Amino acid sequence: MAEIRLDPTLGPVLASTGDERSVLESFLDFHRSVVLRKLRGLSEADATHRLVPSATTLAGLVKHLTVVERNWFLSLLAPGPGDDYLTSREDATASFALADGDTVERLAAAYEAQCAQSREVAARFDLDHTVPHPQLGEVSLRWILVHMIEETARHAGHADILRELTDGSTGAF
Template sequence: MNDIVIEKIIRPERTLSGTWLEVIASNLDYHRATFLWKCEGLTETQLRHRPLPSTDLTLLSLMRHLQGVERYWLQHRLADTTPQYPTYRTNPDTDWFDESDPTPAKDVYADYLSACADSRALFPPRDLTRPIPNPEFGNTDPHFILTHVIEEYARHTGHADLLRESLDGTTGE
């Protein structure tokens, strides 16, 4: 039996020249793949590893968070759809997911991939000029949302880099 949750990840080439939407879409796919690359070859136990006892920050909690980013920002806010959120237990003291949640890591991974596929299917946005109400930032537009999602991936891939290094010393760009 193979205990590895995420097998080999191939990161796509980024579009360096093209329309704004082509560049953004390719960068988003690159960041999605880079996050998964940080999780490649790990077991469920490793994905749940907490190097810092004061936090629930793990690679698995980041994966759960990023599926939420896909669904909230791209599907709900940008595409104005009603996404299907999974039920994960959260820590009542933080915004992070409770690592005692029994959902198997392979199911969390499958859910993450599904969230990304659903977001891709809604791309490109229908109107890049419409105001999008947001309770956190006020009115935004699609440009802000798309760059914010890349910001989320960039920030959390940095966290994933540190978490992975704490597991087995693997580092990367």
């Protein structure tokens, strides 16, 4: 039997009376899906075109968010050998830089795969689970989820503006 997948934009609506975890996860998934919707359907040239004074591009936003997902969920909550948590502004700025093979489809696939891995890691812990953080002392999974909602939503807003400047489309769809 085929898996039935709901439109991720419905998640926050469906979780309106859910428990805390389902509300947090549905809002994060909503903003993740908005970011992907802003990237998909664009040409490589449009996705990498600079429309603002900074080096921010739609493709670069998705690459950055892929690094951020890995950093907060994998490197912080469930680090393996070689998983170093990135803390510097230089690391954050570098995460927007595109390489030759960074196509729209590859970036979208990498982001989706990293989000899936983030969900898997987060599912192993209670919201109250805490881990050491090199700058904040300790953080809970609850805090990480709220932070990731904020981070992803902020960049979804950037992506919305960049997409509007590219082809006039706006909104979550």
